[in-house]
Amino acid sequence: MSAPYKSGFVNIFGAPNAGKSTLLNAILGEQLVITSHKVQTTRHRILGILTEENYQIVFSDTPGIIEPKYKLHQKMMQHVKSALEDADVAILMHDINEPAEDFDFIVSTLKLKVPAILLLNKIDLVKEKGKVEEIVKQYQEKFPNWVVLPVSAQKKKNIDKIVPMLLAQLPEGMPFYPEDSMSDRPVRFFVSELIRQQIYELYHEEIPYHTAVIIQAFEEKTTLNVIKAEIIVTRETQKIIIIGKGGSGIKELGIRSRKAIEEFLQAKVHLELFVKVRPKWRDNDTYLREYGYNS
Numbered sequence: 001m002s003a004p005y006k007s008g009f010v011n012i013f014g015a016p017n018a019g020k021s022t023l024l025n026a027i028l029g030e031q032l033v034i035t036s037h038k039v040q041t042t043r044h045r046i047l048g049i050l051t052e053e054n055y056q057i058v059f060s061d062t063p064g065i066i067e068p069k070y071k072l073h074q075k076m077m078q079h080v081k082s083a084l085e086d087a088d089v090a091i092l093m094h095d096i097n098e099p100a101e102d103f104d105f106i107v108s109t110l111k112l113k114v115p116a117i118l119l120l121n122k123i124d125l126v127k128e129k130g131k132v133e134e135i136v137k138q139y140q141e142k143f144p145n146w147v148v149l150p151v152s153a154q155k156k157k158n159i160d161k162i163v164p165m166l167l168a169q170l171p172e173g174m175p176f177y178p179e180d181s182m183s184d185r186p187v188r189f190f191v192s193e194l195i196r197q198q199i200y201e202l203y204h205e206e207i208p209y210h211t212a213v214i215i216q217a218f219e220e221k222t223t224l225n226v227i228k229a230e231i232i233v234t235r236e237t238q239k240i241i242i243i244g245k246g247g248s249g250i251k252e253l254g255i256r257s258r259k260a261i262e263e264f265l266q267a268k269v270h271l272e273l274f275v276k277v278r279p280k281w282r283d284n285d286t287y288l289r290e291y292g293y294n295s
Helices: 020-028 071-085 100-110 131-142 159-169 187-202 236-243 245-265 285-290
Strands: 006-014 046-052 055-061 089-095 116-121 147-150 212-220 225-233 269-277
Touching: 006 020, 006 100, 020 046, 020 055, 020 089, 020 159, 055 159, 089 100, 089 159, 100 131, 116 131, 116 159, 131 147, 147 159, 187 212, 187 225, 187 245, 225 236, 225 245, 236 245, 236 269, 245 269
Parallel strands: 006 055, 006 089, 089 116, 116 147, 225 269
Antiparallel strands: 046 055, 212 225
């Protein structure tokens, strides 16, 4: 007799830079969510869908939990709140090298009412023998109702143990999405995220945090896709930095972004980038709506 079909929503929570997006990409086997060593890379709630013969798990990668400073941050935390409301199981991620007190803030913010799996991430960075086991034991004693698993999302260590743990907790039910779906987000969204990822990698300090990427045109032609994107910044000086001396910065950004998009779409791309200054867009409701922060 075959196993009953299971389906449900699994939402990933944690501090910025705990490794949530890297984890989701590792589980799905796809570069679906942008990752960066800089914090607050994920601004939206992104669904990633894993479908196999006898189950469908709908994962949600949520923004890192922070104290909001701008309306943008408030919108990000609203995504976290909405993710709490439809979770069947929660995955909590914590960098094993960070203090336990930081994790206490996350737990108190979430007020979870569903089964939880705690992933202690970045175990590859722990050099002291026996230290991982010692820390795992501390968390198990503190949260006796949770499953605690040490992992390295970057090195894919213990990642294969996560899905079986989730299936043990998920309800029986029919799939929510067609079996070939990878996400609920349109292609344009992922294209803008790939450009944003290159901005995180190319530019330093505050530049990436002041930046939004809007796809203005996306034409699928027979031989290639023509994409026009606007990069929104808050100050003229940031525009100058992004463009670079003699246009060298935006040229490099364009080359890297085009390569990433071509790999994602598996098609040739002609990409045009424009930079626009919109002061205080992160605190402007109209701009935030226009840029896709709708909640």
